[in-house]
Amino acid sequence: MSVHIDQQLTRLLNGRESHPFAYLGPHLEKRNGKECTIIRAFLPDVKCVNVLFNNATETHFPMKALTSDGLYEVQCPVNAKEVGYRFQVTDQFGHVSEKPDPYAVGPVLSDYDLHLFGEGKLYKAYDRLGAQVCQHQGLHGVSFAVWAPNARRVSVVGDFNQWDGRRHPMQSRGAGGIWELFIPELLEGEVYKFEILSQQSDAPFLKADPYATAAELRPKTASIIRLTSGYLWQDQDWMAKRADRDPLATPCSIYEVHLASWRRVLEEESRWMTYGELADTLIPYVQDMGFTHIELMPVTEHPFDGSWGYQSTGYFAPTSRFGTPEEFMAFVDRCHHANIGVLMDWAPAHFPDDPHGLAWFDGTHLYDHEDPRLGYHPEWKSRIFNYGRTEVKSFLINSALMWLDRYHIDGLRVDAVASMLYLDYARKEGEWVPNQFGGNENLAAVEFVKELNVMVHQEHAGIIMIAEESTAWAGVSRPTYVGGLGFTYKWNMGWMHDTLEYFSLDPIHRKYHQDKVTFGLMYAFTENFVLVLSHDEVVHGKKALLDKMPGDDWQRMANLRALYGHMYGHPGKKMLFMGGEIGQWWEWNHDDSLQWNLLDYAPHRGLKQYVSDLNHLYQSQPALYEVDFDWQGFQWIDLHDSDNSTLTYLRFARDLNDFIVCACNFTPVPREGYRMGVPKEGIYRELINSDAEIYGGGNLGNAGAVHAESIPHHNQPYSVLVVLPPLSVVFFKPISG
Numbered sequence: 001m002s003v004h005i006d007q008q009l010t011r012l013l014n015g016r017e018s019h020p021f022a023y024l025g026p027h028l029e030k031r032n033g034k035e036c037t038i039i040r041a042f043l044p045d046v047k048c049v050n051v052l053f054n055n056a057t058e059t060h061f062p063m064k065a066l067t068s069d070g071l072y073e074v075q076c077p078v079n080a081k082e083v084g085y086r087f088q089v090t091d092q093f094g095h096v097s098e099k100p101d102p103y104a105v106g107p108v109l110s111d112y113d114l115h116l117f118g119e120g121k122l123y124k125a126y127d128r129l130g131a132q133v134c135q136h137q138g139l140h141g142v143s144f145a146v147w148a149p150n151a152r153r154v155s156v157v158g159d160f161n162q163w164d165g166r167r168h169p170m171q172s173r174g175a176g177g178i179w180e181l182f183i184p185e186l187l188e189g190e191v192y193k194f195e196i197l198s199q200q201s202d203a204p205f206l207k208a209d210p211y212a213t214a215a216e217l218r219p220k221t222a223s224i225i226r227l228t229s230g231y232l233w234q235d236q237d238w239m240a241k242r243a244d245r246d247p248l249a250t251p252c253s254i255y256e257v258h259l260a261s262w263r264r265v266l267e268e269e270s271r272w273m274t275y276g277e278l279a280d281t282l283i284p285y286v287q288d289m290g291f292t293h294i295e296l297m298p299v300t301e302h303p304f305d306g307s308w309g310y311q312s313t314g315y316f317a318p319t320s321r322f323g324t325p326e327e328f329m330a331f332v333d334r335c336h337h338a339n340i341g342v343l344m345d346w347a348p349a350h351f352p353d354d355p356h357g358l359a360w361f362d363g364t365h366l367y368d369h370e371d372p373r374l375g376y377h378p379e380w381k382s383r384i385f386n387y388g389r390t391e392v393k394s395f396l397i398n399s400a401l402m403w404l405d406r407y408h409i410d411g412l413r414v415d416a417v418a419s420m421l422y423l424d425y426a427r428k429e430g431e432w433v434p435n436q437f438g439g440n441e442n443l444a445a446v447e448f449v450k451e452l453n454v455m456v457h458q459e460h461a462g463i464i465m466i467a468e469e470s471t472a473w474a475g476v477s478r479p480t481y482v483g484g485l486g487f488t489y490k491w492n493m494g495w496m497h498d499t500l501e502y503f504s505l506d507p508i509h510r511k512y513h514q515d516k517v518t519f520g521l522m523y524a525f526t527e528n529f530v531l532v533l534s535h536d537e538v539v540h541g542k543k544a545l546l547d548k549m550p551g552d553d554w555q556r557m558a559n560l561r562a563l564y565g566h567m568y569g570h571p572g573k574k575m576l577f578m579g580g581e582i583g584q585w586w587e588w589n590h591d592d593s594l595q596w597n598l599l600d601y602a603p604h605r606g607l608k609q610y611v612s613d614l615n616h617l618y619q620s621q622p623a624l625y626e627v628d629f630d631w632q633g634f635q636w637i638d639l640h641d642s643d644n645s646t647l648t649y650l651r652f653a654r655d656l657n658d659f660i661v662c663a664c665n666f667t668p669v670p671r672e673g674y675r676m677g678v679p680k681e682g683i684y685r686e687l688i689n690s691d692a693e694i695y696g697g698g699n700l701g702n703a704g705a706v707h708a709e710s711i712p713h714h715n716q717p718y719s720v721l722v723v724l725p726p727l728s729v730v731f732f733k734p735i736s737g
Contacts, residue, residue, distance in 0.1 A: 012042060012166065013069050015197065015204065018153050020169040025103030028079075037076045039063070041087060041101060042166060044070030050088040051076065052098065063087075100139055100184040102168065107180050108136050108143040109173065117147075118176045120390035123455065126316055126402040129178075130211030133188055133227040141184035142225055144170065144192075146209065147391055148362035149177025151196045156181055157206070158192035158222070165195035165204055177391075191222040193356070198363020208313060208356045210395065215301040215313070217320045221356040224320075228406055231329045235336035235408060242341075242410060242462040247488050248528060249654075251625040252464075252573035253615050254343065255291040255581075256534055257282065258308060259299065259322055262578055264593040275323040275331040283331075283338050289581060289608075290615025293341040295413055297535065299328070300346070300399075303354050308535075308590055310347045310415055311382055313357035315399040318407070325407075332408050341410040343464060344403060348396045348452075349416035350382040359383050367392050373433050377419070379426040387420070388444035397452050404460045411464030411488070412456075418470050420445040446485070453486030464488045466530060477528040492529035492572055495520040500537065503563050506550045507645060507667045507727070514642035517566070517666075521634070528629045529572040533580055538588045546583045555668060557583065557603050558697060558727035561610050561690040562666060565729025568614045569651060569662035571628045581611040606696030613695075617688055617731070622653035623660045637661070637677050637714045644669075646724065648676050648714070660687065661732040663724055670700055671724035677714025683707055684720055684732040691725030700725035706732065 008023040010016075017023065029038045041063065043049055049072050051061040063072035086098045109128060116122035117129075129145045136143060144156045154172075155165035160183075170179035179194075193206040208215060212223035259278060264270045273281070286294055299322075301314025309319070318328040335342045351367065353359040358367045368383040369375030375384050386392050403409040419425040424432040424440045435443050453465055467487040469476050478484025502516035538544050545563075549556035560583065567574060579594045583604045586595060598604040618624050627633025637648035645666040652659045661678060665671050678684065685705045691697030706720045713719035724730065 009066070009071065012169070013067065013071065015155070015166045015169075016153055017169055018151075018172050021103055021171050025101055026079075026085075031075060037079055038073060039076060039085070039101070040066075040071065040073045041103070042069075042071050043087070043089060044164070044167070045092060045162075046070065047090045047092055047094070049090075052086045052088050054084040054086075100141075102141075102181060102183045105137050105139065105182045105184065107171065107173065108132070108134065108182050109145055109178065109180055114173055114176050114178055117178065117391070117394070120394040122394065123398065123401055123459070124405075125394065125398045126211055126406070130209050130213065130316065131192065131223065131225045133225065136182050136184075139182075139184040141182055142186040142190075143180070143182045144194075145178055145180045146170070146194050146211075147177050147395075148179055148194070148196055148366070149175075150199055150364045150366065151179070151362040152199055153197040153204075154179040154362075155195045155204075156183065156192055157195045158190055160186060160190050160192075163195075165197075186225070188225050188227050190225045191216060192225065193222050196362055200363050206356065207361055210315065210358060210361070211398075212301075212314055212317050214317050214325055215320055218303050218305075221303065221313075221354075223314075223317075226325050228325050228329075231326050233329070233333055233408065235333050238336035238339070239408065245462045247462070247464050248629060249626050251292050251619045252489075252530070253291050253618055254293045254295045254530070254573070254575035255286050255289065256295045256297065256575055256577040258297045258535065258578065258588075258590060260305065261588070261590050261592060262594060263596065266593065270593065272321055275327040278322065279331045279334045283334055283340065286340055287338045289612045290619060291340070291576075292615075292619065293343050293410070294335060295343040295575065296345065298345045298347055298415075303352070303357075305590060307352070309345065311350070311352040311380070312347055313352065313354055315395070316402055329407055336408070341464075342408075343411045343413055343466070344409050345415055346400060346403070346412040347415040348385060348399070348448075349419045350377045350380055350384050352382050367395070371433065373427075373431055374423070377426070378431070379419075384419075386444075387442065387448040393448050393451070396448065397455055400452060400456055401459060404456060404463055409463075411466065413466040413468065414449075414487070415468055417449070417467045417476070417485075418473070420449065421469070421473055422471070449485050450480045454480055457486070467491065469493075475527075488528060489530045489573060490527045491532045491534075491575075492520070492524075492527075493532070494523070495529070495570070495572070496532050496534075496537065499563065499566070500533075500548060502666075503559055504548045504550065510645045510666055511642045514639070514645070517647060518639045520570070521636075521639075524571050524634070525629055525631055530575050531567050531570060531572040532575045533567070533577060534575065535577045535588055538577060538579070538584070540587075542587070544584045544587055545580050546585055547587075551668070553603070554696075555727060557607060558668075558691070561607065561695060561697070562664065562727050562729050564611060564614060565688075565690045565731075566647070566662075566664055568618050568624065569649070569660075569664075569729065569731065571634050571651070573625075573628060574618070576611070581608050583607045603696040606694060610690060610692075610695040613688060621660060621687075621733070622655075623651045623658050623733075626653045632656075637716065644671060646671065646674070650679065659733070662729065663722060663732070664729045665724035665726065668726040670726050674722050674724050675711075675713050675719050676722055677712070677716030677719045678708050678734075679716055679718070680734055681708045681710065681718050682734050685735045687731040687733050689725065689728065689730045691728040691730075697728070698725060700728075701730070705735075708734070 161167040170181040209223040214224040214226040298309025300312040301317040475484030480486040549559035693699035
């Protein structure tokens with residue numbers, strides 16, 4: 001054996017070999033002056049091994065043990081690469097089996113794949129990297145590929161090879177840092193990790209697959225081989241309609257859901273529902289409530305329940321907490337059949353430092369920055385992605401594209417965008433590094449966000465991208481070609497804070513704070529806003545929405561109904577976190593089910609019915625959604641009546657003859673004979689009244705309709721005398737005249 005071969009053998013047995021194909025598998029070598037085929041294999045814990053050739057005269061070649069560790073070799077007179085062969089293995093117990101040699105199979109990734117990956121343009125890397133079940137060179141098996149450019153050696157390990165990193169070392173594919181290996185006859189469902197030997201240490205460590213399709217349920221952390229191409233989608237009509245839909249001019253009323261705590265199976269130790277059980281219960285509920293979309297808090301795989309999914313270790317894997325990837329597909333499919341869109345929270349701002357995750361992936365700061373002023377998030381104690389690194393940016397864009405492509409998700413709500421855009425986010429002076437121009441903008445993150453939005457809209461027409469962005473960054477929801485970030489919508493955090501602060505006031509003080517419910521119109525059309533009452537507002541001591549309201553129990557319910565009524569009248573799309581529709585008294589707890597027992601009580605049933613009726617009214621009235629992002633769709637009637645804490649305004653459809661009047665009374669004092677200006681004469685039907693008895697109100701109203709008189713008022717040519725019930729919102733619409 002040559003010195004070179006001997007060195008390779010030593011590296012292989014010590015788990016240090018980075019080019020296993022140079023030693024294992026078939027090789028043409030000269031022995032005794034003659035060229036012959038040498039086959040080598042590392043097969044520990046076996047009694048003997050034979051090579052069985054396909055279609056050859058001599059088909060049975062016993063392999064010779066070179067070491068006691070399991071290294072075997074055989075010299076054959078045939079060209080093994082051309083003929084093909086298998087190993088016949090007899091184990092220590094005398095059991096005989098056959099298996100192909102993974103080191104006789106060429107690479108799956110092409111040189112062009114590697115080129116595109118290096119350029120950051122391999123936009124379907126999720127179908128190439130990770131663990132891909134496939135047919136390759138006539139064999140069925142699994143192709144493994146992982147990016148670890150600074151590793152000395154990478155192996156695939158799992159139950160199938162006793163977690164021994166010497167058995168399946170991967171091949172380095174060059175300077176781009178990709179490691180690859182195809183393992184024939186490996187089955188779906190096997191668990192695996194990558195064993196990595198870094199440049200800094202002789203102790204290998206285990207990492208979950210960054211591109212894994214599925215993962216074990218915590219506290220286990222291995223990746224799982226899953227085939228996702230077998231699901232037969234039945235939502236073709238939905239997808240076709242979505243592609244033609246204008247999300248700016250269509251109704252969008254979002255129900256935000258944390259799947260683990262929406263409704264638990266109390267009879268079975270309060271366990272989570274499965275994706276199938278959620279499809280049977282959640283979808284009909286959302287459909288009945290009239291919401292147009294479900295927004296799922298992150299279902300990307302995550303190790304800690306208390307992170308709610310926002311600190312992810314599996315950017316390509318739906319969490320195994322509720323079932324398999326195919327079962328999640330079926331959930332989305334059934335949502336589409338019920339005419340419900342599915343949005344998903346997605347967190348590209350940071351990742352946790354769990355040892356099996358992305359942190360220190362190949363022994364270096366591969367996905368983040370080494371400098372903690374750039375790479376460490378002090379508020380969440382997590383790592384910040386290095387958006388300036390091509391492969392990292394590609395990783396995140398691929399994740400977004402995968403959810404839209406593989407799982408037919410209708411849009412992503414991108415979490416914590418502000419923390420990405422600003423280098424000094426949550427940092428004190430001296431704790432951050434300015435950009436090259438001396439500013440606090442993270443220019444690499446800005447370019448990442450723009451490229452992300454361009455790519456997802458280019459590949460998936462009609463999808464929605466929502467930014468949780470809490471600052472005054474200009475153009476968040478404007479197209480990239482005019483200098484914007486390219487999101488479809490932006491969360492209206494200012495409206496949310498001002499409105500909740502206003503409604504938490506005792507009504508006697510509200511006349512001094514009228515600006516809290518009017519100021520939002522000063523900037524309402526600078527972005528495409530979503531009005532949000534999210535999970536963030538009902539945790540960490542902030543109290544549940546109902547508990548924020550002042551007064552006795554009746555007044556609290558009335559205040560909450562008024563808040564919702566004003567939200568649906570105000571320009572902007574809508575989002576409500578689960579539990580808000582039933583008047584949850586407790587703060588949200590991710591370990592508990594919602595307080596469904598509250599529906600045993602009439603006030604809570606009334607609130608639920610009110611939210612449902614608001615949603616159905618919203619979907620049926622173009623004036624409430626068609627022109628959400630332009631002054632043409634809104635007009636004040638009177639915003640100055642602060643002494644009475646009333647607001648009156650108009651909402652218009654594209655057809656300006658189609659409009660709705662919204663009248664709000666934010667005090668517990670009934671306003672009878674309240675004169676309100678309107679644009680046209682005729683009868684105005686009362687569409688919805690938050691004080692209706694069916695909703696738990698006092699049933700004060702306008703007998704179903706009022707008649708406009710030719711008495712100008714509020715700069716309008718006509719006016720109506722209306723009754724404004726206490727703590728109420730009433731919608732009117734002209735039906736004649």
